[in-house]
Amino acid sequence: MKKIKFRPVIIGLGYVGLPLLMRVAMKKKVIGFDLNKKRVLELKKNYDNTNEVKSGDIKKYKKNINFTYDKREISSCNLYIITVPTPINKNKEPDLSHVVEATKLVSNFIKKGDTIIYECTVYPGVTEKICGKIISKRNKFKINEDFYLGYSPERVNPGDKKNTIDKITKVVSGSNEYIANLIADFYKSIIPAGIFLSKNIKTAEAAKVIENIQRDLNISLINELSVIFNKLDINIYDVLTASNTKWNFLNFEPGLVGGHCIGVDPYYLTYLSKKIGYNPKLILSGRVQNEKMVDICVNKLIKKSNEKKINKKRSKVLFMGLSFKENCPDLRNSKNLEFLLKLSKKFKNIYAYDPLVDYNKFKSKINKVKFLKYFPKDKFDIIIICIPHNIFLKKTKKKFHNIMSKNCLIFDLKNKFSFLKPDITL
Amino acid sequence: MKKIKFRPVIIGLGYVGLPLLMRVAMKKKVIGFDLNKKRVLELKKNYDNTNEVKSGDIKKYKKNINFTYDKREISSCNLYIITVPTPINKNKEPDLSHVVEATKLVSNFIKKGDTIIYECTVYPGVTEKICGKIISKRNKFKINEDFYLGYSPERVNPGDKKNTIDKITKVVSGSNEYIANLIADFYKSIIPAGIFLSKNIKTAEAAKVIENIQRDLNISLINELSVIFNKLDINIYDVLTASNTKWNFLNFEPGLVGGHCIGVDPYYLTYLSKKIGYNPKLILSGRVQNEKMVDICVNKLIKKSNEKKINKKRSKVLFMGLSFKENCPDLRNSKNLEFLLKLSKKFKNIYAYDPLVDYNKFKSKINKVKFLKYFPKDKFDIIIICIPHNIFLKKTKKKFHNIMSKNCLIFDLKNKFSFLKPDITL
Numbered sequence: 056m057k058k059i060k061f062r063p064v065i066i067g068l069g070y071v072g073l074p075l076l077m078r079v080a081m082k083k084k085v086i087g088f089d090l091n092k093k094r095v096l097e098l099k100k101n102y103d104n105t106n107e108v109k110s111g112d113i114k115k116y117k118k119n120i121n122f123t124y125d126k127r128e129i130s131s132c133n134l135y136i137i138t139v140p141t142p143i144n145k146n147k148e149p150d151l152s153h154v155v156e157a158t159k160l161v162s163n164f165i166k167k168g169d170t171i172i173y174e175c176t177v178y179p180g181v182t183e184k185i186c187g188k189i190i191s192k193r194n195k196f197k198i199n200e201d202f203y204l205g206y207s208p209e210r211v212n213p214g215d216k217k218n219t220i221d222k223i224t225k226v227v228s229g230s231n232e233y234i235a236n237l238i239a240d241f242y243k244s245i246i247p248a249g250i251f252l253s254k255n256i257k258t259a260e261a262a263k264v265i266e267n268i269q270r271d272l273n274i275s276l277i278n279e280l281s282v283i284f285n286k287l288d289i290n291i292y293d294v295l296t297a298s299n300t301k302w303n304f305l306n307f308e309p310g311l312v313g314g315h316c317i318g319v320d321p322y323y324l325t326y327l328s329k330k331i332g333y334n335p336k337l338i339l340s341g342r343v344q345n346e347k348m349v350d351i352c353v354n355k356l357i358k359k360s361n362e363k364k365i366n367k368k369r370s371k372v373l374f375m376g377l378s379f380k381e382n383c384p385d386l387r388n389s390k391n392l393e394f395l396l397k398l399s400k401k402f403k404n405i406y407a408y409d410p411l412v413d414y415n416k417f418k419s420k421i422n423k424v425k426f427l428k429y430f431p432k433d434k435f436d437i438i439i440i441c442i443p444h445n446i447f448l449k450k451t452k453k454k455f456h457n458i459m460s461k462n463c464l465i466f467d468l469k470n471k472f473s474f475l476k477p478d479i480t481l
Numbered sequence: 482m483k484k485i486k487f488r489p490v491i492i493g494l495g496y497v498g499l500p501l502l503m504r505v506a507m508k509k510k511v512i513g514f515d516l517n518k519k520r521v522l523e524l525k526k527n528y529d530n531t532n533e534v535k536s537g538d539i540k541k542y543k544k545n546i547n548f549t550y551d552k553r554e555i556s557s558c559n560l561y562i563i564t565v566p567t568p569i570n571k572n573k574e575p576d577l578s579h580v581v582e583a584t585k586l587v588s589n590f591i592k593k594g595d596t597i598i599y600e601c602t603v604y605p606g607v608t609e610k611i612c613g614k615i616i617s618k619r620n621k622f623k624i625n626e627d628f629y630l631g632y633s634p635e636r637v638n639p640g641d642k643k644n645t646i647d648k649i650t651k652v653v654s655g656s657n658e659y660i661a662n663l664i665a666d667f668y669k670s671i672i673p674a675g676i677f678l679s680k681n682i683k684t685a686e687a688a689k690v691i692e693n694i695q696r697d698l699n700i701s702l703i704n705e706l707s708v709i710f711n712k713l714d715i716n717i718y719d720v721l722t723a724s725n726t727k728w729n730f731l732n733f734e735p736g737l738v739g740g741h742c743i744g745v746d747p748y749y750l751t752y753l754s755k756k757i758g759y760n761p762k763l764i765l766s767g768r769v770q771n772e773k774m775v776d777i778c779v780n781k782l783i784k785k786s787n788e789k790k791i792n793k794k795r796s797k798v799l800f801m802g803l804s805f806k807e808n809c810p811d812l813r814n815s816k817n818l819e820f821l822l823k824l825s826k827k828f829k830n831i832y833a834y835d836p837l838v839d840y841n842k843f844k845s846k847i848n849k850v851k852f853l854k855y856f857p858k859d860k861f862d863i864i865i866i867c868i869p870h871n872i873f874l875k876k877t878k879k880k881f882h883n884i885m886s887k888n889c890l891i892f893d894l895k896n897k898f899s900f901l902k903p904d905i906t907l
Contacts, residue, residue, distance in 0.1 A: 179713055210727055224726040251726040254719045261715050262723035265706055266730055269699075273731075276698050279763045280691055283754045287605055289687050293680045297688035300650040300677040301636055304692055305699075305731060328709045337705045340766040 059168070061134040061241055064088055066157050068098060068122075070105050070385070071174055071209040072138035074220045077108055078245040080116040087122045088129060095124045104413075106384060107213065130164040134241070137161070138174045138209060140315060142387075147322045149178065151185065158186045162193045165202060170234060172205035176264060176320050178327040179257040182206045183230065203234035206256045207242060208263030213314075214383030225250045228259035267320040268338055273307045274317070275341035278348055281309040281481060285355075292470045292480060309481045310469065311352070311390035311441070312345040313379035318388060349393050352481065356439065356466055357401065359479050363464050365436050368403045373435040373458065374424070376442035377409040384411045391441040392417060398439075399423040406431060410446060434460045443471035485594070487560040487667055490514055492583050494524060494548075496531050496811070497600055497635040498564035500646045503534055504671040506542040513548045514555060521550045530839075532810060533639065556590040560667070563587070564600045564635060566741060568813075573748045575604065577611065584612045588619045591628055596660060598631035602690055602746050604753040605683040608632045609656065629660035632682045633668060634689030639740075640809030651676045654685035693746040694764055699733045700743075701767035704774055707735040707907060711781075718896045718906060735907045736895065737778070737816035737867070738771040739805035744814060775819050778907065782865070782892055783827065785905050789890050791862050794829045799861040799884065800850070802868035803835040810837045817867040818843060824865075825849040832857060836872060860886045869897035 064086040065076045072087070079085040089095050097104060099122050101113040113120075121128065129135070139153035154175055161171055171190070173182050182205075187198050196202050207227045212218050225246045229235030235252060242250045253259035281291040291309055298304045312318045321338050328335045360367070379389040386392065399405055399421055407414075408427040418426060430450070435458055440447060452474050459465075467477035490512040491502045498513070505511040515521050523530060525548050527539040539546075547554065555561070565579035580601055587597055597616070599608050608631075613624050622628050633653045638644050651672045655661030661678060668676045679685035707717040717735055724730045738744045747764050754761045786793070805815040812818065825831055825847055834853040844852060856876070861884055866873060878900050885891075893903035 179710075179715060218728055223728065226723050226726060251723055253723045254716075257713070257715055258719045259723060261710060261713075261720045265720065266724050266727055268706075269702060269724075269731060270729075272698065272702050273695075275763055276695060279761055280694075283750065283757075283759055283761060284605075284687060286757050286759060287683070287687075287753075289605060289683055290680075293684045294687045294691065297652050297677055297679045297685060298692050298695075300652060301692055302644055302649065303696075305695060324709065327713075331709075331712050333709055333712060335705055335709060337701055337763075337766045337770050340763045344763050 059133065059170070059237055061170070061237075062132045063134040063136060063241075064129050064132040066129075066135060066137045066161070067139040067153075068094060069138065069140065070107060070213050071211050072136075073098070073103060073105065073108050074211060075136065075138060075174070075209070076120065077112060077116060078220055080119040082245055084119050085121070086128055086132060087120055088126075089122075089124060092124045095122050098122045104384070105213070106411075107211075126160060126163070129161070132164075133166065133169045135161045135165070135169070135171045136174060137171065141175045141177055141319075141323070142315060143319050143322050149323050149326050151177070151181065154181065154186065155189065158189045159193070162190045165190065165194060165196070167196070167201050170203040170205060170238070172207055172238060174207055174209040176208065176267070176316065176323065177260055178264060178323040179260040180327070182256050182260060187230070199231045199234075204230040204256065205234060205238040206259045207238065208259060210266075213385055214380060221247050224248050226253050226259050226262055227251070228253040228256045230256060264320050264324045267317045268324060271312060271317045271321050271345060272338065272341040273305060274310055274312055275344040277307045277309045278481075279344050282351065290480075308469065309348075311348050311394065311481075313388045313390035313393075314385065315379075315387040318342075318345065318390075348481070349390055349397060352394055352466075352468065353397050353401070355479055355481075356398070356437070356464075359466070360437060360464055363462055363478070365462070365464060367401060370402065370404065370436035371433065371460075372398070372402045372405045372437040372439065373431060374398065374405055374407045375409065375438070375440045375447060376444060377407060377412050378442070381442045381444050382411070384413065386412055386416055392421070394439075394441065395424060396421050402437070406435075409444070411444060430454070431458055434458060435463060436460045437464045437466070438475075439466040439468070440472055441468050443469050448472075485559065485596070485663055487596070487663075488558045489560040489562060489667075490555050490558040492555075492561060492563045492587070493565040493579075494520060495564065495566065496533060496639050497637050498562075499524070499529060499531065499534050500637060501562065501564060501600070501635070502546065503538060503542060504646055506545040508545075508671055510545050511547070512554055512558060513546055514552075515548075515550060518550045521548050524548045530810070531639070532837075533637075552586060552589070555587070558590075559592065559595045561587045561591070561595070561597045562600060563597065567601045567603055567745075567749070568741060569745050569748050575749050575752050577603070577607065580607065580612065581615065584615045585619070588616045591616065591620060591622070593622070593627050594629075596629040596631060596664070598633055598664060600633055600635040602634065602693070602742065602749065603686055604690060604749040605686040606753070608682050608686060613656070625657045625660075630656040630682065631660060631664040632685045633664065634685060636692075639811055640806060647673050650674050652679050652685050652688055653677070654679040654682045656682060690746050690750045693743045694750060697738060697743045697747050697771060698764065698767040699731060700736055700738055701770040703733045703735045704907075705770050708777065716906075734895065735774075737774050737820065737907075739814045739816035739819075740811065741805075741813040744768075744771065744816075774907070775816050775823060778820055778892075778894065779823050779827070781905055781907075782824070782863070782890075785892070786863060786890055789888055789904070791888070791890060793827055796828065796830065796862035797859065797886075798824070798828045798831045798863040798865065799857060800824065800831055800833040801835065801864070801866045801873060802870060803833060803838050804868065807868045807870050808837070810839065812838055812842055818847070820865075820867065821850060822847050828863070832861075835870070837870060856880070857884055860884060861889060862886045863890045863892070864901075865892040865894070866898055867894050869895050874898075 068089040465477040494515040
């Protein structure tokens, strides 16, 4: 087997690309490319605004890294690892524009014998049948003769400091056995947790996309159950505590499913499934249930605030937590923002507080809300805690009591602030 | 708190009642009651045809047990534990007839201060609003004054020799705090794994019913995925092996969901949910998917046998595994039997083999099939292995090869006989 000495470039330096780049840089020279000039300049100054990589770590391995937004620098490489986002469009269909754009970029520089690996979440067939074809066509290259493809799905869990890239088994695959083994060796050398060599690319693509589908569906079940039990005046969390004493019960909780993965990935597979003539009713039912949850939250809050005779015009509302999940500044597809936006049409005086996020990213879209830089000191009639950021959990009971009016309504979505005796949970 | 010295009777000596009876008998005198005279006589002879309890164990604790089918013997008790089945009717609605019948039986003997505990899977409200009311009405007794109710869901996993009743935390609840604590003490004294005291009866009822709903839904997801991947020519098991290398992926497999629990319990909650005006689309989508799987199996087999040009009239088919799950003789709601029945209308020469089950229970319903007492010796053109009984897994490759025709089609539903290089899996 002819070995290839890989000269890698990571294309896309977000939640996935940067941690991967760091792993490579610990072992060898690597280029980090991103179209976003601001991001590149920040990284050059050792600053990661996603909070995934520490400043000291960037500094430590910087001698091996070339951060750049200059496309021409890519030309020196022979291994292109694409870690760009794969969102959905307004019709909830896959938006492959970033993947296609990155593929076209690479095809401008690719030389015979080079390898392109995708780490993005896609549906089975995207790597070979869409991206591979673009390269073949533009360069008149034949796959597995003139160039190779690989697929190695990212498994980054933003904000999770335990399951980090070095500790997660990496699934790898290649367009033929030869390159699959070389790709396996490459990842083995940078991921201490080791690799799993998948049968082929489409199997690895399938394996990735179902991971988040499974999570989405399990949360949607608990959400459906919470709706049923709410009507029966049974607390879902009491039920879950009892069920969780069974050895094989799975510990999921009700919640707003946002972010760029769990609420998005299912649409990749359902798109393909419908295209080949099969309507995946179950997966889509789960999506429908989870998409309903913001309205359910709004209704729950309105109902309780009416019961408590809270005046919608005069009352002061504090809305805590804006990012899509705890301990993470990521605002993409945040259902908490959607919740806030909907509430801003019902209540007149809403104050939002989340020290982790950059308000400038959305402030203009929710102009009726006041965004607080610091934990407030005045009294509120309604306090909504959307996500249990550690920074919120660390606040004392007294700190909260100081800002609660006598009749204050507490909506603790995730049931993590029982010390405040919340009026409602999700 | 006034203590009660419980004199217990277990009503219903099936998969749930008998193991429970044994736990009680290790500590104190107990009556075991069943309407089925044959079952009682067998138990008196230390024989358990469900394979859950060993003959030696029955013998060992027999001095504490009074097995009976004579209703009058119940009258000496003050604690009635009801462990009767809760199946569904033909419209897939809860069939509470056994529970109601057992409740009426108890109400004939109940005295002031007595306690009735239900272990059956029901929907929230059955214990108090249906059973409690029957007793109140028939006896003119007031709940929590003249009698008490309890609910402690069974978590028996038939055929599972690891998670046995002594090792499974027991959820307990009572109609008021006083009796809940006494019920907790009672179960604590017989279950080494300990108890979990639920807030109230309806919460415990809810906790029980969702355990199997979660399992049902997770299997239905994998079933839906297997259908999609089948169309894409991707092997679901290859995908699952890759996904399972992620730390939080849940290891479910495609399958026919039968038995008296997982495929049944969801209908209990969906019945109630519809009754209170909420259509639980997600849970029902899961049920629909799982109910489709027998037809999918039939179609898969027919398609492959056509590809292999196997003649439906002349070919010999061996069908292995009839009970609803591995290593268990239970035939209730077995989808494997349904599969066999449907195949018997397509193929002329079918031989069925399952040494664990009692053929007499269904032989007459599937009269076109020959039921084998021993593993056969002739050659077959199709071998279908529905469930991986240990007794099947222990057979050598040679044993199977001896009975395979040259062109033999192997359908290994659960992908557990890879040494036979199956043509298809589920």
